[in-house]
Amino acid sequence: DIVMTQSPDSLAVSLGERATINCKSSHSVLSSSNNKNFLAWYQQKPGQPPKLLIYWASTRESGVPDRFYGSGSGTDFTLTISSLQAEDVAVYYCQQYYTTLFTFGPGTKVDIK
Amino acid sequence: QVSLVESGGGVVQPGRSLRLSCAASGFTFSDYGIHWVRQAPGKGLEWVAVISYDGSNSYYADSVKGRFTISRDNSKNTLYLQMNSLRAEDTAIYYCARDGIHGALDIWGQGTMVTVSS
Numbered sequence: 001d002i003v004m005t006q007s008p009d010s011l012a013v014s015l016g017e018r019a020t021i022n023c024k025s026s027h028s029v030l031s032s033s034n035n036k037n038f039l040a041w042y043q044q045k046p047g048q049p050p051k052l053l054i055y056w057a058s059t060r061e062s063g064v065p066d067r068f069y070g071s072g073s074g075t076d077f078t079l080t081i082s083s084l085q086a087e088d089v090a091v092y093y094c095q096q097y098y099t100t101l102f103t104f105g106p107g108t109k110v111d112i113k
Numbered sequence: 114q115v116s117l118v119e120s121g122g123g124v125v126q127p128g129r130s131l132r133l134s135c136a137a138s139g140f141t142f143s144d145y146g147i148h149w150v151r152q153a154p155g156k157g158l159e160w161v162a163v164i165s166y167d168g169s170n171s172y173y174a175d176s177v178k179g180r181f182t183i184s185r186d187n188s189k190n191t192l193y194l195q196m197n198s199l200r201a202e203d204t205a206i207y208y209c210a211r212d213g214i215h216g217a218l219d220i221w222g223q224g225t226m227v228t229v230s231s
Contacts, residue, residue, distance in 0.1 A: 001175075038216060040217035040218070042158075042218075044158075049208055049221035049222065049223055049224055050150075050158065050208075050210075050218070050221055051221070052213070052217055052218060052219050055213070055215045055216070055217035055219075056215060059215070061219065091157075093157065093158055095158075095160075095217070095218075097216045097217055100163065100172045101160065101172060101174060102148070102160040102163070102218075103160060104150075104157060104158040104159070104160065105157075106157050107157045107158070
């Protein structure tokens with residue numbers, strides 16, 4: 001199985017400042033057939049189900065604000081929130097869908113400083 | 114409106130069985146693979162199982178293989194998860210989620226809570 005790790009476990013950022021979350025996979029999730037990274041990011045607010053933010057490592061899902069930015073390739077990925085808003089307080093998970101057995105990272109909690 | 118609605122959760126004793134359902138609406142259910150993902154209280158997300166659009170293929174996490182069975186009835190737009198030999202560590206919120214055209218999980222239900230306790 002592909003193991004996903006995230007760092008940091010949590011972070012607190014001032015409103016309007018940048019938040020950066022890192023995700024690493026134990027195996028490359030870059031497909032040679034379509035040159036796409038099978039990596040997604042989800043946001044989960046308390047008491048709610050996860051919400052898809054980013055797929056293919058860098059493509060925003062419809063309706064997701066452009067302050068959310070995904071980057072990286074192969075085994076190393078980053079989710080950046082360019083200007084943190086109060087409504088962005090949540091836990092963020094990366095997930096690989098390169099293999100049939102999906103795996104999630106442990107999550108990163110984002111709070112307001 | 115595209116939606117998934119889970120049901121069937123509850124409190125069950127260790128070793129017993131439970132069947133969860135996930136009702137789909139607002140999209141052509143038979144076109145999509147569907148997953149079960151669970152979340153233990155205060156913990157992260159754990160992928161559980163997936164079934165292909167036509168039910169011909171299914172895959173499981175090692176933690177549930179041999180105990181859980183995923184199935185679907187496309188005539189009823191419904192997904193199921195039969196959970197046998199339940200353990201305390203199966204206690205979690207169980208979500209069903211749609212496999213989007215890009216492969217990521219684009220639609221999630223609100224979840225149903227399963228508590229395994231004597």
